[in-house]
Amino acid sequence: MAAHMPAEEFRRHGHEVVDWIADFLERVDTLPVVPEVKPGDILAMLPDRAPEQPEDFSVLMADLDRVVVPGLMGWQHPGFFAYFPGNISPPAVLAEMVTASLGQQGMMWSTSPAATEVEMKVLDWLVDLLGLPQDWKMAGPGGGVIQVSASDATHTALAVARHRAQEEAALDALVAYTSGQAHSSIEKGARVSGFRHLRLVEVDDQFAMRPDALERAINDDRAAGLTPAFVCSSIGTTGTTAVDPVRRIGELARKEGLWHHVDAAFAGSAMICPEFRHHQDGLELVDSYVFNPHKWLLTNFDCSVFYVADRQPLLKALSILPPYLRDSASKGADAVDYRDWHVPLGRRFRGLKLWWVLRSYGAEGLRDFIRSHISLAQSLAARVSDHPRLDLVAPVPFSLVCFRHSDGNEATRSLAEAINRSGHSYVTPSSIDDMLFIRVSIGQSKTDQEHVDRLWELVQANA
Numbered sequence: 001m002a003a004h005m006p007a008e009e010f011r012r013h014g015h016e017v018v019d020w021i022a023d024f025l026e027r028v029d030t031l032p033v034v035p036e037v038k039p040g041d042i043l044a045m046l047p048d049r050a051p052e053q054p055e056d057f058s059v060l061m062a063d064l065d066r067v068v069v070p071g072l073m074g075w076q077h078p079g080f081f082a083y084f085p086g087n088i089s090p091p092a093v094l095a096e097m098v099t100a101s102l103g104q105q106g107m108m109w110s111t112s113p114a115a116t117e118v119e120m121k122v123l124d125w126l127v128d129l130l131g132l133p134q135d136w137k138m139a140g141p142g143g144g145v146i147q148v149s150a151s152d153a154t155h156t157a158l159a160v161a162r163h164r165a166q167e168e169a170a171l172d173a174l175v176a177y178t179s180g181q182a183h184s185s186i187e188k189g190a191r192v193s194g195f196r197h198l199r200l201v202e203v204d205d206q207f208a209m210r211p212d213a214l215e216r217a218i219n220d221d222r223a224a225g226l227t228p229a230f231v232c233s234s235i236g237t238t239g240t241t242a243v244d245p246v247r248r249i250g251e252l253a254r255k256e257g258l259w260h261h262v263d264a265a266f267a268g269s270a271m272i273c274p275e276f277r278h279h280q281d282g283l284e285l286v287d288s289y290v291f292n293p294h295k296w297l298l299t300n301f302d303c304s305v306f307y308v309a310d311r312q313p314l315l316k317a318l319s320i321l322p323p324y325l326r327d328s329a330s331k332g333a334d335a336v337d338y339r340d341w342h343v344p345l346g347r348r349f350r351g352l353k354l355w356w357v358l359r360s361y362g363a364e365g366l367r368d369f370i371r372s373h374i375s376l377a378q379s380l381a382a383r384v385s386d387h388p389r390l391d392l393v394a395p396v397p398f399s400l401v402c403f404r405h406s407d408g409n410e411a412t413r414s415l416a417e418a419i420n421r422s423g424h425s426y427v428t429p430s431s432i433d434d435m436l437f438i439r440v441s442i443g444q445s446k447t448d449q450e451h452v453d454r455l456w457e458l459v460q461a462n463a
């Protein structure tokens, strides 16, 4: 039998670990936002072989500072404006520790009634908190499930759409649609779920999908003997947070019999504030929807919420019941077996951290959090607009500000490089067609006015 850590030692080390975490979170803004290491530096600090003999826990802790911290990207740094945020929060971190300790495998109701029912209830709460259709609650025809990532959820939606469409058409003939600005996970999901045809539909001057172009593409495909089967709208694209016209796409999808999925991975969290819900107008015309509390709702990765308006096509596509997973509870109408709601069988008790976040901050606390970022972004956008050598390249519906230097790509690139050399602010450049621009994504757990001001000073000094 392995020599387990005795309970008293576990308690002591547990306190040390929590102290270390609290110190790390307090000093994270004093660390460089981008790690100052080259490929291979961390590898070189690690031995080539695993230890034969047990090592003392104090050595493991010391290596956190020696090996790990120097190689950390500043995802929790308040000057991290790159990509989209990956929020954490103290209640979610503590919940992760509890989840790990409980060691639940919630694949079926019977293998963890608590993990299953907490998740069901918390996702029902979110339907009300985000103003989503009531049918998506567990008591309705639909329901929600926590998946690892938005990519997984979109892949699931594509697999269900394919399964449904294959009842009437050959796999080779099925076509999926999304806008040319949609996230790459739609293309990847289409590929792994067997779609041979994916159309990237034209966008308008605000980078939102054009429903007339979608309609034309559907008609062209039908004329060519193909079968349109799936469309994904985005509420908040990754490039610029463009919002597709969900209602018009939904009406078209209904008319044409397409599965309509919505990717709101980043911007979905904003819907906790009623004043942003006009961006999700038309959700009652949607078959499935994903958003990531692990981006912008203070809930550590992984926590991606996937809703379906009707759970039957999902269960039909994914339910397989081998003898070793049969039990009497699963036959009851009230028991939800989440293994049928996604590809993996095993699943963590992820609902706990979302439950603790919602209760620790309260809806009002979360609204304040989202509103503070959106207001910081609006005032940064106003400063950019007023600057003689900077141009906004897209509207700012949420908390992503996209701008470029008016002298063009080279000047924009140099500006981004100057920001990223600062050590305290980090942005990602991106491009649409040949136009390079800088994305400033405001959404870190601790980002405040002073951090945006510091970034703006850098922009002014280098623009």
Ligand code: PLP
Residues within 6 Å of the ligand: 084, 148, 149, 150, 151, 152, 183, 185, 234, 236, 237, 238, 263, 264, 265, 266, 292, 304
């Ligand atoms: N969809 C959008 C709009 C995104 O911005 C992203 C990531 O930034 C994703 C999907 C993929 O998210 P995940 O990492 O959860 O798969």
